[in-house]
Amino acid sequence: MFDLTGKNALVTGASGGIGGAIAQALHAAGANVALSGTREAPLRELADKLGDRAFVVPANLSDAEAVVALPKAAADAMGSVDILVNNAGITRDNLFMRMSDDEWAQVLEVNLTSVFRLSRAVLRGMMKARWGRIVNITSVVGTTGNPGQGNYAAAKAGLVGMSKSLAYEVASRGITVNCVAPGFIETAMTDKLNDEQKAKILTQIPAGSMGTPGDIAAAVTYLSSKEAGYVTGATLHVNGGMAMV
């Protein structure tokens, strides 16, 4: 559908359901992909499955030094980073009144600050190339809010403002910065919900079903493409109509 041949993509959180699907889709479109995540084994497994043009670059994004090293490792492996997909994220859910400073700080560090640092690091190469794509994976809860996720929703909403500001700055250099906001997606995380919880969620989704990681990957592939060059500062909501914003 979209041809990414010759482009080098770094995907964080590639050991998870959505990140893995994103890496797979970009790879299928012809891109070279660097797979990042905290656990090396699933990354290695995915790289083996993809075959050529896949590289493993493990990193723990709660470690500031690892965040600095990651774009370099990816560029060493592939030659450059033309597409950065900031997909990695953690949750530390708690009711607001019970939320600790630590729970707040950890989520902001990984979900927002590391995205700032990674994006800053790859911009130099993108500016020189006069081409670049940054796609940040946010969440429907960054727009709607969600009880128990004050920290997570703050980080995800923060990504939107950050992306728009950066999009302004670098638009004239052929670099776009966009967000993809998933709704409820079938992953290991949502598998843990019981049938009753699932049924309740489905009543809120006009499409009548949860999304798949492939639905998110398709949106990311589009925003990474040459064809999406005029789309920047946007958030593409992929949520089955759950929140029409």
Next chain:
Amino acid sequence: MSDIADRVKKIVVEHLGVEEDKVVETASFIDDLGADSLDTVELVMAFEEEFGIEIPDDAAETIQTVGDAVGFIKGAV
């Protein structure tokens, strides 16, 4: 003009697309040569590469004119 000044001038001409005779020592990148703030960041990146030096952010802020750039680079190489 020294070799460094020539190389700086060449980078400025190429990057900002300005006439060579406008790129004089006293010319300000932003006021005289039409650069925006992102252009100045890119110029600093280009100088770093051309001369194999590191220009820290606080030093980069003081480089406002062609002469400033030549002066800084002469001190750094």
